[in-house]
Amino acid sequence: MPELPEVETVRRGLEPQILGKRFASVTVRESRLRWPVPADLALRVVGRRIESVDRRGKYILMGLDSGDRLLLHLGMSGRMRVLTEPLALVKHDHVDLQMQDGPLLRYNDPRRFGALLLWNAGDAVHPLLADMGPEPFSEAFTGDYLWERSRGRQSPVKTFIMDGHIVVGAGNIYAAESLFRAGIRPDRAAGSVSRKQYTALAGHIRDVLSEAIAQGGTTLRDFVGANGQSGYFQQDLWVYGRDGEPCRRCQTVLKRSVIGQRASVWCPRCQR
DNA sequence: AGATTCGCCTGAGAGC
DNA sequence: TGCTCTCAGGCGAATC
Numbered sequence: 521m522p523e524l525p526e527v528e529t530v531r532r533g534l535e536p537q538i539l540g541k542r543f544a545s546v547t548v549r550e551s552r553l554r555w556p557v558p559a560d561l562a563l564r565v566v567g568r569r570i571e572s573v574d575r576r577g578k579y580i581l582m583g584l585d586s587g588d589r590l591l592l593h594l595g596m597s598g599r600m601r602v603l604t605e606p607l608a609l610v611k612h613d614h615v616d617l618q619m620q621d622g623p624l625l626r627y628n629d630p631r632r633f634g635a636l637l638l639w640n641a642g643d644a645v646h647p648l649l650a651d652m653g654p655e656p657f658s659e660a661f662t663g664d665y666l667w668e669r670s671r672g673r674q675s676p677v678k679t680f681i682m683d684g685h686i687v688v689g690a691g692n693i694y695a696a697e698s699l700f701r702a703g704i705r706p707d708r709a710a711g712s713v714s715r716k717q718y719t720a721l722a723g724h725i726r727d728v729l730s731e732a733i734a735q736g737g738t739t740l741r742d743f744v745g746a747n748g749q750s751g752y753f754q755q756d757l758w759v760y761g762r763d764g765e766p767c768r769r770c771q772t773v774l775k776r777s778v779i780g781q782r783a784s785v786w787c788p789r790c791q792r
Numbered sequence: 793a794g795a796t797t798c799g800c801c802t803g804a805g806a807g808c
Numbered sequence: 809t810g811c812t813c814t815c816a817g818g819c820g821a822a823t824c
Contacts (some may be wrong), residue, residue: 522818554800554820578818596817601801612802631801633818675795684819692817727812781797783816796824806814 521595524656524689527578531599534625535573537602540570541603541622550614554595554635557615564588564638566618576649577688590638590737591648601626649767653687656726661687663719670710670718677713678706679780681725690725692782694732696760698724705782705791707777731756759785 522530546562558564565584572583580600592600602609603624610628615636617625627636636658639646654660668684670677678699681690690698699706701724704717713721735756758768763776763785772789 554818593818595801595819629801630803631817633801673794679795682818780795781817794824796822798822799820800818802816804815806812808810808812 522578522596523691523693524578524734525694525729525735527580527594528575528733530594531573531575531580531604534600537623538570538582538619538625539573540569540571541619542567544618545616545621546618547616548614549616550612550632551601553614553629553632554593555637557636558638561636561638565590576655577652577684579649586640587642588638588792589646591639591646592627593633593635593637595629595635597631598627598629598634651685653683653685656687656689656722656729661722661726663715663722666718666722667713669714670713671708675710676707676779677710677721678702678782678784681721682708682780682782687725687789689729692784693757693760694725694728696785697728699727700759700786700791703791706786707779707786759787761785777778 525768543565546565548557548561551557551559564586565588568588569585571585573583574581574583578593580592580594582592584590594600603626606624607626612628612630612632613626614629614632615627617627619625627634637646637648654665666681666686670680673680678695680686681698682695696706698721702717702721704713704721735770759774763774765774766772767774767787767790770787770789772787774782774785775783775788778784
């Protein structure tokens with residue numbers, strides 16, 4: 521499932537291939553994504569040039585010379601393939617974006633949790649992005665920031681850092697891994713975690729994400745090419761998906777519970 | 793405002 | 809073999 525590192529990997533794969541290109545044609549075979557694909561998508565993008573390819577949280581943003589912004593979210597199961605030669609359609613190939621003198625972008629999304637939206641409001645940011653927390657690699661994201669935002673909060677620290685209004689990019693996998701590295705139990709009340717611990721945690725969130733992005737580079741070709749995916753981060757996981765197995769640090773059996781509707785695994789000895 | 797729950801989807805895997 | 813059930817998960821929206 522695409523988390524921030526994968527989205528960044530996709531963005532980096534897309535950018536060099538589509539920046540400066542114009543859309544030649546658009547085919548929407550299934551418009552029922554998380555929100556309907558705009559009915560006037562083709563009308564608004566064909567002939568337009570892509571001037572920027574950015575990322576905010578898990579959204580990829582393409583700025584067009586018309587002032588429109590194309591928002592792409594991969595949801596849980598979305599993939600954007602970059603095809604330089606024709607490839608037979610497969611199930612769930614919902615949208616094709618053909619570039620002039622460039623590749624075909626083919627969006628496939630079995631679960632249809634993803635989104636493809638247009639936004640044009642000058643400098644105003646899309647409502648979906650407006651209330652987002654800081655990027656984990658930005659200067660605004662610090663231990664002090666987490667500490668301040670968490671005061672008085674009773675909900676679990678794992679839920680807290682997974683809240684996109686607090687910080688973007690800490691999905692279930694990376695939240696679990698950062699909390700392990702920081703030695704913090706995921707079910708601790710967010711408000712009970714010390715400033716010092718949040719400083720460590722903020723660092724670990726950044727580290728985990730940047731390590732994963734570095735690994736994503738290996739997978740870049742798979743995303744960009746005709747193929748789908750291959751495993752990336754599983755090799756370096758300390759706790760995610762390892763419930764019942766021994767902790768890699770202390771051999772204690774890892775525990776599993778549901779926190780904020782999400783499966784969570786942690787080491788009862790290493791995390792307090 | 794913060795906390796909690798719901799809903800959208802399909803595919804994989806378990807159980808019968 | 810084939811059916812049914814459960815779970816997974818991002819995250820906005822609704823509710824408490």
